[in-house]
Amino acid sequence: RMIDGTGAIAIQVQHGIRVQGPPMAFREARTWWFAARAAPHPDPVLYLNGDGTGPVNHAVWMSNVSREYAPPGRALLSVTTLPGMEGWDDAAAVCGQLRDWFGPIADDWELLRGDHIRHALPVPALAHPCFEGHPPRVAPGLFICGDHHATPSINGAMLSGRQAAEAVLTEFAATPVLGD
Secondary structure, rough: OOOOOOOOOOOOOHHHHHOOOOOOOOEEEEEEEEEEEOOOOOOEEEEEOOOOOOOOEEEEHHHHHHHHHHOOOOOOOOOEEOOOOOOOHHHHHHHHHHHHHOOOOHOEEEEEEEEEEEEEOOOOOOOOOOOOOOOOOOEEEEEEOOHHHHHOOHHHHHHHHHHHHHHHHHHHOOOOOOOO
């Protein structure tokens, strides 16, 4: 809600970005979800593909981040593959690389599904009006934020959201209340 009590509008970036300029290009990805009896390691770590071979870019045991992400007695693995990596859309190739990384225990993991995400991350374009460095205020009372407005990442989305919130507070001369 806006400070004056009126509603705020939120739109999907692939549609809303046209307000600011030409349609932005996006990178696609595929996320594969696996169920297991247990994660092979208890820590919430991100496994990165350090040698650039195989289809897997990175993997994380989501249930190590929060037990609520999987039913009791089960573990949930998220695996991301990117176009350009051989076998990125091939479940057998993904399973083969997981076996290389984690050993034969991976043979027992159940592939739940694979999600093709067409608009996974925006492609930064320095000339695009929404690229990092452009202010979040686009018109009086109108602000834009998201990873398309910063670096294409969760960190970029959060930074951009904070910058937009600060711009809103400045424009409306509001003082943030901590703890709300």
